[in-house]
Structures are given as C-alpha cells and as structure tokens.
Amino acid sequence: MSARYTLHGLFASGPTYKVGLMLTLCGEAFDYVSVNLRAGEHKTPEYLAINRFGQVPALVDHSNGRALCQSGAILxxxxxxxxxxxxxxxDDRLRAREWLFWGWDKLDAPVYRLRGWKLGFRQLEAPQVAMYEAERKAAFETLEAWFTAGHDWLAGVEPTIADIDIYGVVAYAGQSEYDVAQHPHVQAWMHRMQALPHFAAHDALLPHETRRAS
Ligand SMILES: N[C@@H](CCC(=O)N[C@@H](CS)C(=O)NCC(=O)O)C(=O)O
Structure with missing residues (x-):
C-alpha cells in the first residue's frame, strides 16, 4: 500500500531535507520520488502540475489529492x-512563522548559495561571495544571540517547524565552509535537534533514488 505522502525532491537539496526531516520526526512514512534537475525533470508539464515554480521539493498528500510546494508552507x-x-x-505558532520568514530572508540564501559555490554547482563573483559571507555571519550571530539569551528552541519551550526549517539550513553550513563551532549555543541547539526521536541527518535521510516507504 502506498504511503499517505509522496515527497518529490533531490538528495542534495536543503529544502527537500527540511520536508523529509519533518516527515521523519513526525513518524510519517513517505514515498520518495527523486527529481533529476540536470535532466530538467522539474520543468516538465507533469512536474509543474505539482509545483508551479518548477523547483524541489513538492509534497503530495494522497488522502486529499493536494500537491504542495515551498518547503516552509509544506512544514x-x-x-x-x-x-x-x-x-x-x-504565540508560539506566530513566533515559529516569524523564524521561517526570517530564515528565508537572512539565512538560507547565504548558506545554500555559498555551499553551491563551494561544491561547484553555482558560479559566484568575488563581490557576491563577500556579500553572502557577511550575511551568513550576521545570520549566525542572530541565532547565537537568541540561544545565548537562554532559549532552548526558536519558538516556545519545545521544538517547532521553525527549528526544523532553520536546522535544514544550518546543517549545510559546514559544506559552505562555515565553522559553526564558533557559535557554541547554536551548536548546542543542533545537538538538541539531533537528539530528537527519529532524527536523521541529511546525508542519511534523503535517498539518491526513488523509493517506496519502508
Ligand atoms: N523556496 C523554495 C526553494 C526551493 C529551491 O531552491 N529548490 C532548488 C533545489 S535546492 C531547485 O529546485 N532549483 C531549481 C530551480 O529553481 O529551477 C522552497 O523552500 O521549497
């Protein structure tokens, strides 16, 4: 029997990891369809019917036929x-959404783009690199200040979609050649995330191939 959810994504994609991590932490088995971006599968009419922006991830909820896109909205x-x-x-729900929007504004682009550049997926000119490096540092300082102020989680007293969303970026900081160890409180929060039941790291969670829920 098929799982309730099908996640369409790419193993190397941070936004796909955010959704995969959410499903996993919720204990939801899901079918997974690997979308080959190099082959342009994300721009085919079939795929655009489930994600009009032509990006991964997309999530299909088979219980009601809904197809959703944008990782934050999916979370x-x-x-x-x-x-x-x-x-x-x-209040916690509102705060969580505030962190989601903050992440997209301040954190995701510098980390993901510098990562893509370091891994050779993306071309950046020196001034862009300098800009993203400054933005990345500022965003990490915002997170460090939050956790230094005594908060265990981003919104309220338990983990929320804000933590899952932001973790799905911070987890790639190393690949963007940023040393998170310079922010000990962010690192401690990462360890709290990694200790959650069912947690899986990005390189272990996302398969390289399409696979059915196990
Ligand atoms: N805001 C989107 C970003 C998704 C995104 O940037 N996906 C990338 C892969 S990580 C993609 O599909 N790139 C191909 C393209 O934009 O054409 C989300 O959170 O879902």
Whole structure:
C-alpha cells in the first residue's frame, strides 16, 4: 500500500531535507520520488502540475489529492495535519512563522548559495561571495544571540517547524565552509535537534533514488 505522502525532491537539496526531516520526526512514512534537475525533470508539464515554480521539493498528500510546494508552507501544512511541531500556543505558532520568514530572508540564501559555490554547482563573483559571507555571519550571530539569551528552541519551550526549517539550513553550513563551532549555543541547539526521536541527518535521510516507504 502506498504511503499517505509522496515527497518529490533531490538528495542534495536543503529544502527537500527540511520536508523529509519533518516527515521523519513526525513518524510519517513517505514515498520518495527523486527529481533529476540536470535532466530538467522539474520543468516538465507533469512536474509543474505539482509545483508551479518548477523547483524541489513538492509534497503530495494522497488522502486529499493536494500537491504542495515551498518547503516552509509544506512544514506548516504538515504541522496542521499531524498536530506536531506547530507550536503549543498561538504565540508560539506566530513566533515559529516569524523564524521561517526570517530564515528565508537572512539565512538560507547565504548558506545554500555559498555551499553551491563551494561544491561547484553555482558560479559566484568575488563581490557576491563577500556579500553572502557577511550575511551568513550576521545570520549566525542572530541565532547565537537568541540561544545565548537562554532559549532552548526558536519558538516556545519545545521544538517547532521553525527549528526544523532553520536546522535544514544550518546543517549545510559546514559544506559552505562555515565553522559553526564558533557559535557554541547554536551548536548546542543542533545537538538538541539531533537528539530528537527519529532524527536523521541529511546525508542519511534523503535517498539518491526513488523509493517506496519502508
Ligand atoms: N523556496 C523554495 C526553494 C526551493 C529551491 O531552491 N529548490 C532548488 C533545489 S535546492 C531547485 O529546485 N532549483 C531549481 C530551480 O529553481 O529551477 C522552497 O523552500 O521549497
């Protein structure tokens, strides 16, 4: 029998990892379709029907036929459907969303783009590298200040989709050649994330090939 959810993504994709991590932490088995970006599979009419932006990830919920895109929106949806990681109170839910939008504004682009450049996926000119390096440092300082102030999690007193979303970026900082050890409180939060039941690291969670839920 097919799983309720199918995740369409790419093993090397941080946004795909965010959704895979959410599903895994929620204990939701999911089918996985590997999308070959080099072959342009994300721009075919079939794929554009489930993600009009032509990107990975996309999530299909077979219980109602919904196809969703944008990793942050997918995390929000899964929190709603599973009743997990959405935040215990309205304030926590609002704070979690604030961190999601902050991440996209300040953290994701510098980390993912510098990672892509280091791994040879993306071309950057020297001024862009300098700009992203400065933005990455500033974003990590924001996170470090938050956790230094005594917060264990980004929103409220338990992990939420904010932590999952931001972890799905910070986990790639090393590949962008950024040393997270210079931010001990961020590193301690990462260890708290890694200690959550069902946690899986990005290189272990995302398969290279299409696979059915086990
Ligand atoms: N904001 C999107 C970003 C997704 C994204 O950047 N996906 C990349 C792979 S990591 C992609 O599909 N790139 C191909 C393209 O944009 O054409 C999300 O969070 O889902």
């Amino acid at each position: 929000d949806y899964l929190a709603d459907k599973t009743g997990k990681f959405g935040g215990a109170t309205l």
